[in-house]
Amino acid sequence: MSKKKYVIVGVGGRSRMFYEAIATTYKETSELLAICDMSQTRMDFTNKALKELGYQEVKTYHYLDFDKMLDELKPDYVIVTSIDRTHHDYIIRSMRKGCDVVTEKPMTIDAEKIQEILDVQKETGRNIKVTFNYRYSPNNTKVRELISTGVIGQVFSVHFEWLLNTQHGADYYRRWHRNKVNSGGLLVHKSTHHFDLVNFWLNANPKRVFAFGERNFYGKENAEKRGITKFYDRCHGNVTPEEDPFAIDLESNETLKGLYLDAEKDSGYIRDRSVFADDISIEDTMGVIVQYDSKAILTYSLNSYMPWEGYNVSINGSKGRIEYNVIEKSYINAGGEKSDEGATLKKQIIVHPMFGKPYEVHFVEGKGGHGGGDNVMLDFIFGEPKEDSFNRSANQIDGAKSVLTGVAANKAIASGEVVEIDSLVKF
Known part of the structure; x- marks a missing residue:
């Protein structure tokens, strides 16, 4: 069996999970041919890390030679882990060169770029995988299972509160994410994870969005x-x-x-900017209301200056309620072990039946980053194809739906008006 051939564009902190997986667990079935970045220093550091893992040194290409890399090496897959505002460009160019794509979330940052990706995917027929690792964590998969099997009946409302603390949360205001033109703000860059989870749990599509956002702490x-x-x-x-x-x-x-x-x-990139500089353009306090085509309503909040990190979720249905609470280990991106990213310190799921006693739901604890989701997701990407009754593998439609909620929220903040998802793109 021939190995699947990969290249990576963008070798900052987000790329590490993918090249380490290829170099170790999946080296018998996958091959990394090259890496591509604006910085040769960064690529040399990545090659050093690969050698320390016992892997061979790979070719390096400047980002201006991205097309040359694809023409010369003809990879099966391009892994996109570059800055968010460039995702669409590399995704589109890869598909037009005959490559399938694995892309970090968010798939892109605005409606126009989403439309381009959707149109070119239809034109080329190439496959896009969006790496929503939270879908794969055992606790999040268990919530989908509970809802899909009707434990709380038809879901009418979800309250989702996400807390970023002053270690991890502050880091978004030091990096390129601090400028909305690069990241779409946290309602796109970060919340795409959370909006995707709700889409995944409810098996529903966002329809209408309203939001508020302020910068109350940083800046x-x-x-x-x-x-x-x-x-x-x-x-x-x-x-x-x-x-x-x-x-x-x-x-x-x-x-x-x-x-x-x-x-x-x-x-030319400075990674440690002051979180109290005057050029920060993203919010730190956000509240969003979403109506779904199932008529369920989401109330969502994100605050990035909290004393602890994690999330509280309440899901209300016709037969009861799920209360779901997670405390995560805080981290600074690329500043520690990759297993620290989203690692959970405490997680609890409690079902409250409409008529009956509450009970705690137990699930297999996951190991590794993002609550154990990283390792499971990597197996779906690099391992042998397998059946999945939970449909956790996300494509360009899933990527678009999650981003569109954040894009609509940004538009609602700017305009003070409700935004219809159907007005943003055509699927």
């Missing part, structure tokens, strides 16, 4: 309220975490130093 306008008196553009060379609890130290972490600090000379 220059809030620095004085947070007790910040020393202003700086970036942490390195200006401030230490001991002096400012919102600062990070790139120098002391081998991965952060190798991928970002050392790569500044050929990338």
